[in-house]
Amino acid sequence: MLAKRIIPCLDVRDGKVVKGVNFVGIKEVGDPVEYAAEYARQGADEIVFLDITATHEGRGTMVDVVRRTARQVFVPLTVGGGIRTADDFKELLRAGADKVSVNSVAVRNPDIIREAKVRFGSQCVVVAIDARRKEDGGFTVVVNGGRIDTGVDAVEWAQRAEQLGAGEILLTSMDADGTKAGFDYELLNAICPRLGIPVIASGGCGSLRHFSEVFERTGADAALAASLFHYKELTVGQVKAHLRERGIPARI
């Protein structure tokens, strides 16, 4: 039986791990390669690097971080942030990334999903969607770290991304992110049942219980968390043990 995946996410800026709350109050906390190796030892099923400032300031060091990580971490590695073209996919894949996630660029230019799928295969195309509640119900897609509301409906965008060739959706709730009040079950339940590709739940996780809840209450295939693991409030191993106690398949 397929295991539910636990994915630590590392927000990286200029080659250093940082962690922001709702994308403000960013604080540096260390070397991404060391973090990734430690998470892999704890049993992380995948590692996500998110180059959080790349959209604005350019990337550079990220490729080197990926290359160094791929030499000592042997679980799938996803890299996102600041991707502009399908050629950027190639550079990161060659450096050792297994998947590349696109967010803003795919909203502006959905064809990048199709082009990356044709050139590299759906399995490496992750479409990251940052969604926020609308006052009149439903969810809208926001980009650039939540600064811009695109007015695009999040459910429709997720479906379109799948049609274009996305292999997976990384779904972050901008309402839940940083609150530690639990994943956004309503958002996940609006999207997961409408897709035939895996969904990674992101944003809002604050306790062990939230990890089992997200799999018990939604169709999410994986759960992503950043600060909980960074600040050693929980280890990946503790999360896995908790899932197994609850009868949820998890890789130990």
Added chain:
Amino acid sequence: MIAVVDYGAGNLFSVTNALDYLGIPSVLTKEPVQLERADGLILPGVGAFPDAMRMLSEQGLTSVLCRQAKQKPFLGICLGMQLMFENSDEFESCDGLSLIDGQVRRLQGGEGLKIPHMGWNELHVQNPCALSQGLEGAYVYFVHSYCAYTSAQRISAYCEYGQKVPGLVYDGSYAFGAQFHPEKSGEAGLQILKNFGALTK
């Protein structure tokens, strides 16, 4: 020295990174002479079956791989494993290397089962082989939409995904195939590569 066949398909560096990490000497190559000289061969691969077979054939590698796989340890990974079978119908009917009897066909899927089969699944060993030590109950990382349909005796380990999906296959002598990615399967995957490395000594 293990030769990792560099024919233009897939992320070969993941495989060589894992071998380097384990201290197993390897070389990325598509030179028939080097493939003949190597102590073992690894055939990786990501992408579509017909494209990969075309690339192997254009680079004149088909017959050398078939010959070498009968003389020294050979490990196909993911698409590289599928190429070891007789044929596939991914996109079009296409002949494979025929190192192991069987066909490559689409996963059956089923209620609640997404295709591709992507993620960590649990292996069950049904026929122990030189690479299967310690694999019972181990989770390994899969990404595929097609799988091998072969006789039970050729399947060393399988996982459940609406059907018995062959995870580790072998021809009974030198040729092994992993549908999953040992180079992305944490400790369990590294152990398989270590076992393979030991065979080449």
